[in-house]
Amino acid sequence: VSALAQLAESTASAVPPIAPESVDRLGVRLPARLPTLLAAWHRIRSGLAPVMPDPQHSHAASFLAMLHGREPSPTEEQAFNTYLVLLAEHGLNASTFAARVTISAGADVYAAITSAVATLRGALHGGANELAMRTFLAIGTPDQAASYIEQLLERRERLMGIGHRIYKVEDPRVRHLRRHARALAEATGVPWPAVADAVGEVVHAHPYFSARQLNPNVEFYSAPLLYSLGLPLDMFTAAFGLSRIAGWIAHIREQLADNRIIRPKADYHGPPPRPYVPLEQRS
DSSP: OHHHHHHHHHTOOSSOTTSHHHHHHHHHHHHHHHHHHHHHHHHHHTTOOOOOOOTTSOHHHHHHHHHHSSOOOHHHHHHHHHHHHHTSOOSSOHHHHHHHHHHHTTOOHHHHHHHHHHHHTSTTTTTHHHHHHHHHHHHOSGGGHHHHHHHHHHTTOOOTTBOOSSOSSOOTTHHHHHHHHHHHHHHHOOSHHHHHHHHHHHHHHOHHHHHTTOOBOHHHHHHHHHHHTTOOGGGHHHHHHHHHHHHHHHHHHHHHHTOOOOOOOOOOOSSOOOOOOOGGGOO
């Protein structure tokens, strides 16, 4: 979020910040700059020199190369590219709605994207991928999945990566992420897709989840995919943002095309009107 503020200052323009040409310009610049910024930040905090982007790389390959300082394999590039495509847009999710509300109020694009990023961080939205991966790490091996989930349910805790506000079946994006996560496991030997598979099998067979129509969502296989690509846990939600920023920009443009401030009406549900009692008469 603070980095977005720095970018806003460095790209100041005489063009009004919500003019169509300004939005179009930022719609290209921001998706290009944020991966460079994120990769550089991670390398600097790790005591490594930032890697400049290579214009010959694809968008996915460029981020992985800047992050790790090496050429990604075709399997890695394809996996991350699929991730970026699948998560780029998904209707009026919480972060996209936040962006539209902010831009509808006359704020600029940077403010709208900042609102979206802050909302994305929520554990019930983009922060779920990190929490799902922490669950897989706690499980450790596929044979521990069933007992871990039973204990989790006994504690009345949420299994992250399961359930969706819209989908009552398996999220259609899951099968593509599953395929790439498994391909990464075959190439590198990482165990986490197998742990996710085991958790998914328990969820599919368990009456608690089937009765509630709870199935794996996009975060479920995003977690082992990103971890297998070498992203640290605290960068998972940021990686989500690298993808979803394309959708945010598209929604911002759509909102501005025929803008009216978004002001939902609230209905009061509470005690009926009561007589006013002067302060000195109250007990």
